[in-house]
Amino acid sequence: MQLVVARIGRAHGIKGEVTVEVRTDEPELRLGPGAVLATDPASTGPLTIETGRVHSGRLLLRFEGVRDRTGAEALRNTLLIAEVDPEELPEDEDEYYDHQLMDLDVVTTEGVEVGRITEISHLPSQDLFIVERPDGSEVMIPFVEEIVTEIDLEEQRAIIDPPPGLIDDRAEIASARDDEAESDEGSSKDDASSKDEASSKDDA
Numbered sequence: 001m002q003l004v005v006a007r008i009g010r011a012h013g014i015k016g017e018v019t020v021e022v023r024t025d026e027p028e029l030r031l032g033p034g035a036v037l038a039t040d041p042a043s044t045g046p047l048t049i050e051t052g053r054v055h056s057g058r059l060l061l062r063f064e065g066v067r068d069r070t071g072a073e074a075l076r077n078t079l080l081i082a083e084v085d086p087e088e089l090p091e092d093e094d095e096y097y098d099h100q101l102m103d104l105d106v107v108t109t110e111g112v113e114v115g116r117i118t119e120i121s122h123l124p125s126q127d128l129f130i131v132e133r134p135d136g137s138e139v140m141i142p143f144v145e146e147i148v149t150e151i152d153l154e155e156q157r158a159i160i161d162p163p164p165g166l167i168d169d170r171a172e173i174a175s176a177r178d179d180e181a182e183s184d185e186g187s188s189k190d191d192a193s194s195k196d197e198a199s200s201k202d203d204a
Contacts, residue, residue: 002038003097005030006059006080011072017051017060018072020080023122027059030082040079047080096151105157106131106141109149114167115139117158129158139167 005027009019024030031052039045048064066072084097098120106114106129119130120143127143141147141160150159 002081003084003099004040004079005037005082008061008075008078008080010076011069012055012060014069015062016066016068016072017062018066018075020059020061022059024082031059031061031080035082038081038083040081044075044078047075047078100153101129101151101158103156104151107157107159108167109159109161114141114160114162141166 003024005022005024007021007023009021011017012019020031022031031049033049033051035049037045037047037049039047049061050064051062053060063075066075101117101120104117106117108114113134115131115133117129118132118138121128121130121140129141129143129148131139131141133139141162147160147162147166148158149161152159
């Protein structure tokens with residue numbers, strides 16, 4: 001099975017190095033020297049990693065055959081793809097590959113059906129489940145342990161304990177706002193919840 005493990009960013013310096021946006025929790029395994037990676041677009045690969053180092057908190061890679069800034073810039077926005085055994089599991093029991101999470105049914109701790117995971121969005125601060133609801137709309141659910149309380153791969157479901165407002169219907173939220181406006185108390189109320197800073201779980 002092929003999984004995206006990184007996206008190539010801008011060139012760094014003049015000797016062919018590139019910055020990469022890491023999309024794996026196992027960069028030492030997937031992005032180490034000697035690793036041969038397929039690419040998207042396929043015409044730019046396969047690419048073999050020659051060297052790797054961390055600079056100012058970012059991973060820099062150099063590929064075999066790429067020796068100057070022009071060659072490095074030509075790789076910009078290329079996705080790096082690793083071949084992974086479908087039966088392979090992450091070392092951390094609380095981590096999952098994207099293909100394990102896709103299409104899981106999402107239900108609340110009270111048994112209310114929310115929808116089905118159709119996409120995993122990897123953000124710098126955390127990962128998000130993109131969940132398609134039965135009516136075709138989408139809801140984003142942060143993949144943090146305070147909200148996603150259990151991943152049950154045998155039952156093919158993710159169990160969540162959503163905070164107020166996370167999965168409420170927009171009509172209900174709008175109605176609540178209308179009620180507040182009608183009360184005319186003169187002071188506004190902020191219902192936005194703060195972001196969780198839990199560590200994110202990645203795809204490969």
